[in-house]
Amino acid sequence: MDVSVIGITAEAVEVYRYFLRNRGEGVGSVRQALGLDPDSIEAAVESLDRLSLLDLTDRHKVVATEPSIGIERLIERRLNELNTEIRRVLSARDAIATLVEDQKHGEAVTSVLDIERVEGLDRVRQRLDDLGFFSYKETLCLHPGGPLSRGAIETALPLDTRSLRRGLAVKAVYHPKALDDPLMAAYLRDVVGLGGQIHITEDPMDRMVIFDRSVAVVPIHPKESARGALLVREPGLVSQLVTYFDGVWADATDFRDYTEPSDDKPHLSDLERKVLAVMATADKDEIAARELDVSVRTYRRYVADLMSRLGAVNRFQAALRAKEENWI
Incomplete structure (x- = not known):
């Protein structure tokens, strides 16, 4: 039997059942009959009084409320509380529309470049x-x-x-x-x-x-x-x-x-070294530029600069001198 859902503790149940079986007994008799300490008995009696399950007008002659009335009243009160809670929970659906508007606003804001x-x-x-x-x-x-x-x-x-x-x-x-x-x-x-x-x-x-x-x-x-x-x-x-x-x-x-450039190698960037490597092998500037992943204009600018630094009259000669000078 679990009546905790309607607010009655296990100790209170035992005290309530005692007074149902022993009509007209006083509060003092509970301790000896049930073996409970005074504080637990007092807490249970006060709880039953608040729940209207005991009449304590005369603590020496306690009257227990009829279960069909007292328990039913507590069940009805608890059901009303639960119905109120259910209505509160369902009312949370009203927030959906507002939150959806917030979401739409956020999506509109983030659509602008960050x-x-x-x-x-x-x-x-x-x-x-x-x-x-x-x-x-x-x-x-x-x-x-x-x-x-x-x-x-x-x-x-x-x-x-x-x-x-x-x-x-x-x-x-x-x-x-x-x-x-x-x-x-x-x-x-x-x-x-x-x-x-x-x-x-x-x-x-x-x-x-x-x-x-x-x-x-x-x-x-x-x-x-x-x-x-x-x-x-x-x-x-x-x-x-x-x-x-x-x-x-x-x-x-x-x-x-x-x-701190070394004595045997000139100051060359990685791209300059790559340009030197393809100068003697590529048939056309477009092919060489594509291989190096640069524009044709950039490739030609690098070629002209390297030829000038090597003192070469053509690209083939520039490639040969680069190898001779240990540039590549």
Whole structure:
């Protein structure tokens, strides 16, 4: 028999049954008859009184309510409570329409490109610091133009150190003009010494920083980086910027090779070496450019530069001299 669903405890049931069997007995007789401690008896008696199952007008002559009346009343009250709860639960369906509208609003917002505009150099630096702190894989950077300011270097070195010590890959490409400043050159040597990867290129490039290949930061205005930056999280755009970075990186020269060139080999980028390798074998510029995955115009520009540096009058002669000089 389980009547706990209508609020009657096991001890209260025993006390109630006692008074049903022993009409007119007092509260004091329960302890001796049931072997319960006084506190449990008192709690059970008070509970039965609240449930209207006992009449305690005279505690020395307790009257138990007839079960068909008392228990039925409690069942009816509990059913009313359950019906009220069911109606409350069903009323939650009314929230569906409102929540659907919120969903539609969210879909409309996310349909806009995920690009955040951050204005002011200080705010940009703070956001870069935050993005670098929460990155877990790598940081990719392109730095066109000259050296960083002393303040920028003092800010950047601790951030790079922290990232490298956390196991992140730091890859950055700089223009040779950056090396004109001894402080900047020392900074780059420190980064390389800590495990960072630095490349140098004379080719034009756009300023950007990419975190974990998922967030790209580019200037609002390409020639006025102090105005602010755009934080791009749109996957399609970030993917294109990563591809652009990878291309610039592949064509650039390692920092050590650029600053400490060997005696037997010239300063050549990876792409220049590939151009030399196909110059003597490709019948047409279009075929060579396609093989190198560059435009015909770019290929011809590299060929002309290499022929000039080798002092060759044609491409075949340039390829031969490159082998003789141990360029390839």
